[in-house]
Amino acid sequence: MNRMVQLKEWTKVNQLVGKTEVSFSEISFDSRTVSGKSLFVAVRGVHVDGHTFIAKAIAAGCVAIVCEVLPEQGYRNVTFFVVNDSALALAQIASGFYGKPSEQLRLVGVTGTNGKTTIATMLYQLYSSMGFETGLFSTVANYIGPKKIAATHTTPDPIALNKIMRQMVDAGCEYCFMEVSSHAIDQKRVAGLTFAGGIFTNLTHDHLDYHKTFDAYLKAKKGFFDHLQKKSFALINIDDKNGMVMVQNCKAQIKTYSIRTMADYKAKIVESMFEGMQLLINDNEVWTPFIGKFNAQNLLAVYGTAVLLGQPQHEVLLGLSCLTSVDGRFQTLRSQTGVTAVVDYAHTPDALQNVIETINQIRQPGQDLLTVVGAGGDRDKTKRPEMARVAVMGSSRVILTSDNPRSEDPQTIVDEMMEGVEFKNRIKVVCIINRKEAIKTACMLAKRGDIILVAGKGHEDYQEINGVKHHFDDREIIKEIFEMTQERF
Numbered sequence: 001m002n003r004m005v006q007l008k009e010w011t012k013v014n015q016l017v018g019k020t021e022v023s024f025s026e027i028s029f030d031s032r033t034v035s036g037k038s039l040f041v042a043v044r045g046v047h048v049d050g051h052t053f054i055a056k057a058i059a060a061g062c063v064a065i066v067c068e069v070l071p072e073q074g075y076r077n078v079t080f081f082v083v084n085d086s087a088l089a090l091a092q093i094a095s096g097f098y099g100k101p102s103e104q105l106r107l108v109g110v111t112g113t114n115g116k117t118t119i120a121t122m123l124y125q126l127y128s129s130m131g132f133e134t135g136l137f138s139t140v141a142n143y144i145g146p147k148k149i150a151a152t153h154t155t156p157d158p159i160a161l162n163k164i165m166r167q168m169v170d171a172g173c174e175y176c177f178m179e180v181s182s183h184a185i186d187q188k189r190v191a192g193l194t195f196a197g198g199i200f201t202n203l204t205h206d207h208l209d210y211h212k213t214f215d216a217y218l219k220a221k222k223g224f225f226d227h228l229q230k231k232s233f234a235l236i237n238i239d240d241k242n243g244m245v246m247v248q249n250c251k252a253q254i255k256t257y258s259i260r261t262m263a264d265y266k267a268k269i270v271e272s273m274f275e276g277m278q279l280l281i282n283d284n285e286v287w288t289p290f291i292g293k294f295n296a297q298n299l300l301a302v303y304g305t306a307v308l309l310g311q312p313q314h315e316v317l318l319g320l321s322c323l324t325s326v327d328g329r330f331q332t333l334r335s336q337t338g339v340t341a342v343v344d345y346a347h348t349p350d351a352l353q354n355v356i357e358t359i360n361q362i363r364q365p366g367q368d369l370l371t372v373v374g375a376g377g378d379r380d381k382t383k384r385p386e387m388a389r390v391a392v393m394g395s396s397r398v399i400l401t402s403d404n405p406r407s408e409d410p411q412t413i414v415d416e417m418m419e420g421v422e423f424k425n426r427i428k429v430v431c432i433i434n435r436k437e438a439i440k441t442a443c444m445l446a447k448r449g450d451i452i453l454v455a456g457k458g459h460e461d462y463q464e465i466n467g468v469k470h471h472f473d474d475r476e477i478i479k480e481i482f483e484m485t486q487e488r489f
């Protein structure tokens, strides 16, 4: 097949240098993994400029190069396509190369600081239960119908995205739900996709290491809605103060959801307990196995999306009551001695506050909340003191510990967290760097009826220390300790 002709159809080419007839069997943006007869796209990255690897890609057998600037050295038998923006070109070429699979699916993207995995996974569960072949891209895992594929990113790179979407279409998937991270929007990973709809959850403190300012973070998220097509929908959480800001320049049909004010989709919590909550969604009663105001909002987003995609209301409501918990999100474990442990992926101040608030709303007098929490290394440092402050404000006792320290010293991370704790509250806090020991200490301190919150790692089954991922699963450790406790009594 003459791919060159198509390439011009997929992306705007300013200049073509070299043979006009060229065909390639793969596309790649990484000279380290490129194999022969490929098209290499030189992308300016966060750390290095892909243009510096053009020679290496050619040496590895690449026959065509997409770049913003031609290399000084000329190459025979290699065709160069000069474009304005390689990252955008990569997204468009990847989509074209795999036959524009997003146009053959009803694709819905979920963006916001928190709630993306929860909403996308609930939608995947809901649509699968309604009998549709469905795809999912999430932080926890990707799915092609029932087939699970390991996830490396919250939102994969454009080649992986389109390749997997093609497999989804070929497997008969009609719907696909995906998380759209701010990194992905900024790096144009989703720029070649056609969305049937987009959901905005909320915007709070995270990733300022990458975006530098809250305004830049907001603009990245907003960019997703700026690019939605007129025929698609934008479903917005208007309980978030930036909800309507997201759609200021949006051409799509705008719909809103709220648990506080008038909106297209609204909910009220009627009753709440550890096992779940009774909701009124647009005046219909529904029992769901989730708790917390944030989950009422997540469920509304799911409900609104399904209705906007054309499902009958009563079927959606029935489906909501049958959803099961999302891996590592408010996952509860009970000991024989009457202690409840909650494992949750809260790794931002807002998420932590929401989870603690939710527990405190159902906690009875005399029951203590012991929170075990850390913060990731090589990530936004400014959220560290905030997370500790939030944890201490809402908990009876706090154990600050290590999350994924990555290349950082875990003690330094914990010290930076501690700076957010007022001097008078420091008596409530201990620091135990070893996460297993920290969890064990919380279990030791807990009495019948108490609640232990182990936050930050949720579904993760590893702890990343200096580039090595060691097996580590909060849930496994809690179970192991709970079993020990059982023997003791």
Ligand SMILES: CC(=O)N[C@H]1[C@@H](OP(=O)(O)OP(=O)(O)OC[C@H]2O[C@@H](n3ccc(=O)[nH]c3=O)[C@H](O)[C@@H]2O)O[C@H](CO)[C@@H](O)[C@@H]1O[C@H](C)C(=O)N[C@@H](C)C(=O)N[C@H](CCC(=O)O)C(=O)O
Binding pocket: 029, 030, 031, 032, 043, 044, 045, 046, 047, 048, 049, 050, 051, 053, 152, 153, 154, 155, 156, 157, 158, 181, 182, 183, 184, 187, 189
């Ligand atoms: C900081 C960041 O987001 N980096 C992403 C980015 O890579 P980069 O810009 O750092 O790449 P780079 O090292 O500067 O290299 C630039 C270019 O040169 C190429 N190169 C580089 C070296 C070489 O020898 N040869 C070569 O060709 C690279 O392939 C790349 O195309 O583009 C890559 C391809 O898409 C991503 O894999 C990579 O994700 C890294 C691994 C990462 O950890 N990203 C995290 C922060 C992330 O994306 N997280 C979000 C979730 C956030 C959340 O909401 O919680 C996610 O969507 O997963």
Ligand SMILES: Nc1ncnc2c1ncn2[C@@H]1O[C@H](COP(=O)(O)OP(=O)(O)OP(=O)(O)O)[C@@H](O)[C@H]1O
Binding pocket: 112, 113, 114, 115, 116, 117, 118, 119, 139, 154, 179, 201, 202, 294, 295, 297, 298, 328, 329, 330, 344, 345, 346, 347, 350, 351, 352, 354, 355, 458
């Ligand atoms: N709608 C929400 N608003 C605020 N907090 C939420 C919401 N939904 C979930 N949370 C909290 O945030 C944590 C992370 O939720 P989830 O994994 O769904 O978010 P995410 O947006 O996918 O995060 P990530 O950016 O890491 O992929 C949950 O464990 C819970 O504590």
Ligand SMILES: N[C@H](CCC[C@H](N)C(=O)O)C(=O)O
Binding pocket: 154, 347, 375, 376, 377, 379, 403, 404, 456, 457, 460
């Ligand atoms: N997607 C988020 C996950 C954070 C999870 C937390 N356990 C950590 O490692 O910081 C990130 O990469 O920032």
Ligand SMILES: [Mg+2]
Binding pocket: 116, 117, 118, 138, 139, 140, 154, 179
């Ligand atoms: Mg996620």
